[in-house]
Amino acid sequence: MRIIHLKNEEETAKFGLDLGMSLQKGDIVALIGDLGTGKTALTKAVARGMGITETITSPTFTIVQEYTSGRLPLYHFDVYRIQDPEDMYELGYEEYFFGEGVCVIEWADLIEELLPEEAKVIRLEYGAGESERIYQCTF
Numbered sequence: 001m002r003i004i005h006l007k008n009e010e011e012t013a014k015f016g017l018d019l020g021m022s023l024q025k026g027d028i029v030a031l032i033g034d035l036g037t038g039k040t041a042l043t044k045a046v047a048r049g050m051g052i053t054e055t056i057t058s059p060t061f062t063i064v065q066e067y068t069s070g071r072l073p074l075y076h077f078d079v080y081r082i083q084d085p086e087d088m089y090e091l092g093y094e095e096y097f098f099g100e101g102v103c104v105i106e107w108a109d110l111i112e113e114l115l116p117e118e119a120k121v122i123r124l125e126y127g128a129g130e131s132e133r134i135y136q137c138t139f
């Protein structure tokens with residue numbers, strides 16, 4: 001377990017960029033943290049690190065969004081609105097989890113039982129002040 005302090009958005013962006021550059025096919029990054037802790041902000045930086053040029057959005061009704069302009073496909077999940085892990089089967093999540101790209105999952109705690117053991121888990125918490133965040137990473 002690694003604990004990382006991000007003092008501001010720039011540090012989050014740098015962390016995400018480095019992570020994005022290091023990710024490999026089949027990697028799953030599970031983001032667990034309250035509203036506004038920066039799961040989407042981190043995903044945007046990871047995407048940039050993967051060489052993705054498309055704009056990463058925070059979709060309201062789409063559980064998964066695919067981006068294919070980088071060195072690997074990125075499957076960006078936001079499972080906030082998942083009622084039941086059953087919904088994940090309906091969406092064919094295994095094709096993404098065990099596919100050709102990288103998965104980043106916001107609100108991954110809601111589907112914890114589906115996460116492979118080797119998933120890279122990041123717990124995001126608020127730190128001191130407006131812009132500090134503290135990450136607990138399993139990798």
Ligand SMILES: Nc1ncnc2c1ncn2[C@@H]1O[C@H](COP(=O)(O)OP(=O)(O)OP(=O)(O)O)[C@@H](O)[C@H]1O
Nearest residue numbers: 006008009012034035036037038039040041131133
């Ligand atoms: N160090 C930081 N890292 C990331 N975001 C930060 C930081 N400091 C401040 N912020 C702000 O926190 C907010 C994070 O919003 P973001 O949408 O990324 O959160 P989220 O965890 O995805 O929320 P949601 O649960 O609604 O999906 C942004 O407004 C961003 O500007």
Ligand SMILES: [Mg+2]
Nearest residue numbers: 039040058106
């Ligand atoms: Mg978000």
